[in-house]
Amino acid sequence: MLLVENLKVVYRGVILALQGVSLRVGEKEAVALLGPNGAGKSSLVRAVAGLLPKFEGRVLDGHIQFLDQDTTHAPPERVSALGLTAVLEGRPLFRYLTPVENLLAAGHRLKGRELKEGIEEVFARFPRLYERRNEQAGYLSGGEQQMLLLGMALLTRPRLLVVDEPSLGLAPKLVEEVMRTLDGLRREKGLSLLLVEQNARAALSLVERVYVLEQGRVVFEGSREEAEKDQDVMEFYLGKEVVGFRQAKRYRRRKRWV
Numbered sequence: 001m002l003l004v005e006n007l008k009v010v011y012r013g014v015i016l017a018l019q020g021v022s023l024r025v026g027e028k029e030a031v032a033l034l035g036p037n038g039a040g041k042s043s044l045v046r047a048v049a050g051l052l053p054k055f056e057g058r059v060l061d062g063h064i065q066f067l068d069q070d071t072t073h074a075p076p077e078r079v080s081a082l083g084l085t086a087v088l089e090g091r092p093l094f095r096y097l098t099p100v101e102n103l104l105a106a107g108h109r110l111k112g113r114e115l116k117e118g119i120e121e122v123f124a125r126f127p128r129l130y131e132r133r134n135e136q137a138g139y140l141s142g143g144e145q146q147m148l149l150l151g152m153a154l155l156t157r158p159r160l161l162v163v164d165e166p167s168l169g170l171a172p173k174l175v176e177e178v179m180r181t182l183d184g185l186r187r188e189k190g191l192s193l194l195l196v197e198q199n200a201r202a203a204l205s206l207v208e209r210v211y212v213l214e215q216g217r218v219v220f221e222g223s224r225e226e227a228e229k230d231q232d233v234m235e236f237y238l239g240k241e242v243v244g245f246r247q248a249k250r251y252r253r254r255k256r257w258v
């Protein structure tokens, strides 16, 4: 469904954020992209969603294919019309508008009746949003804003949902709720999911395959089970073993992933 090959991304012509990344997401598959701050996760999201130019970035080399179409340099409207919806990091919604208005904006491609039913479905799925439907979205809690963003994404009728760090800044209980919601959505709707996360534990609870990105390169690729068995992934991303900072730095120097 989504195929990324040897992707190189550069910002302002000089900052190389991705240095030859390849990954794929299959039909109805859920895949996690993990990695620390600055690894290039958001750059990959922007690239597949056609949003790099908005961040002064561009694809320097490599290919992106979505549903057998070359979308390497496609504008966001075309990618979105094909069925790839990205929920960006930082909860980008219209803060001064209400949830209803945000949903109306997100569903602008739907016809009257379809839009009405779509919004009703979102409210049925997220009753808390319905209760707060006429308040300013900026005043919703982080978890409610995340639910609103997922509701907005649903109204674009996606086939692949790319979600960038939905757990960021949320309390553990809410993280669990967001992950459960994502899992439910993708199963019910038969969606594919690319879940970008720093919170590896949360992400691993709902995916079949895992990529780990570090400094713009894929340093691990495998099934969830393989990720759980991999000592490096477990230590650095799941914190299974308590590794002190000094120890971790020494270990990092010793062990360099390609």
Ligand SMILES: Nc1ncnc2c1ncn2[C@@H]1O[C@H](COP(=O)(O)OP(=O)(O)OP(=O)(O)O)[C@@H](O)[C@H]1O
Residues within 6 Å of the ligand: 011, 012, 015, 016, 017, 035, 036, 037, 038, 039, 040, 041, 042, 043, 044, 055, 056, 057, 089, 198
């Ligand atoms: N708009 C931009 N202009 C210049 N450099 C950028 C821009 N966006 C990202 N970068 C740089 O590209 C590299 C990768 O950043 P990116 O945001 O993709 O990483 P990330 O893994 O998503 O990190 P985080 O988890 O902190 O969001 C970093 O060195 C970052 O400073």
